[in-house]
Amino acid sequence: NAGVTQTPKFQVLKTGQSMTLQCAQDMNHEYMSWYRQDPGMGLRLIHYSVGAGITDQGEVPNGYNVSRSTTEDFPLRLLSAAPSQTSVYFCASSHPGLAYEQYFGPGTRLTVT
Amino acid sequence: AQKITQTQPGMFVQEKEAVTLDCTYDTSDQSYGLFWYKQPSSGEMIFLIYQGSYDEQNATEGRYSLNFQKARKSANLVISASQLGDSAMYFCAMRNTGNQFYFGTGTSLTVIP
Numbered sequence A: 001n002a003g004v005t006q007t008p009k010f011q012v013l014k015t016g017q018s019m020t021l022q023c024a025q026d027m028n029h030e031y032m033s034w035y036r037q038d039p040g041m042g043l044r045l046i047h048y049s050v051g052a053g054i055t056d057q058g059e060v061p062n063g064y065n066v067s068r069s070t071t072e073d074f075p076l077r078l079l080s081a082a083p084s085q086t087s088v089y090f091c092a093s094s095h096p097g098l099a100y101e102q103y104f105g106p107g108t109r110l111t112v113t
Numbered sequence B: 001a002q003k004i005t006q007t008q009p010g011m012f013v014q015e016k017e018a019v020t021l022d023c024t025y026d027t028s029d030q031s032y033g034l035f036w037y038k039q040p041s042s043g044e045m046i047f048l049i050y051q052g053s054y055d056e057q058n059a060t061e062g063r064y065s066l067n068f069q070k071a072r073k074s075a076n077l078v079i080s081a082s083q084l085g086d087s088a089m090y091f092c093a094m095r096n097t098g099n100q101f102y103f104g105t106g107t108s109l110t111v112i113p
Helices: none
Strands: A004-007 A010-013 A019-025 A031-037 A043-051 A054-057 A064-066 A076-078 A087-094 A108-112 B003-005 B010-014 B019-021 B024-026 B033-039 B046-052 B064-069 B074-079 B088-095 B101-103 B107-112
Touching (some): A010 A019, A019 A031, A043 A064, B033 B064, B046 B064, B074 B088
Antiparallel strands (some): A064 A076
């Protein structure tokens, strides 16, 4: 099993550009989520999904869109990149339910200039 | 509002000694899950230990144990017999019944030889 994969590993964008961060998992997990990690702020939930066709907002959803057309994939779209979106982005997946830990991807380091 | 607080930005421990990393949480949910993750300098997120809100016994996983005090809403991580490889960031997290995860800001642990 590859686990949770994310592409790209690194990305530099100019302000106003759009892009999609890819996330895929091969563990048949229903739950998937996106976080951003900024220095001194831990991980903050952007969007999450409890199954194909179902998405919901987390703590910091503004400026990001998601969709979940399959169980395996959960892409994150930046609509119009801003310097404030410079961060490390993690995708994670798990079975639903309180007792299940999340499996994280390796992260994408995004810089917006 | 749900919140995780880690009040120790940085901690030092002598090799082979035990160390406690503090975590308090705030939730009105009756059911929730508490997790600790380790993030080494390489950046990946590694699951360490889980405690359910209705578990009466403290969780243990090898050298990791979770000191769960429900009335005080605390979930401290205890690492026994510290090793140099334990040097990393440690994050406390909570999963609520709405399937949202909340993370603390982390504690940087340095193990001194």
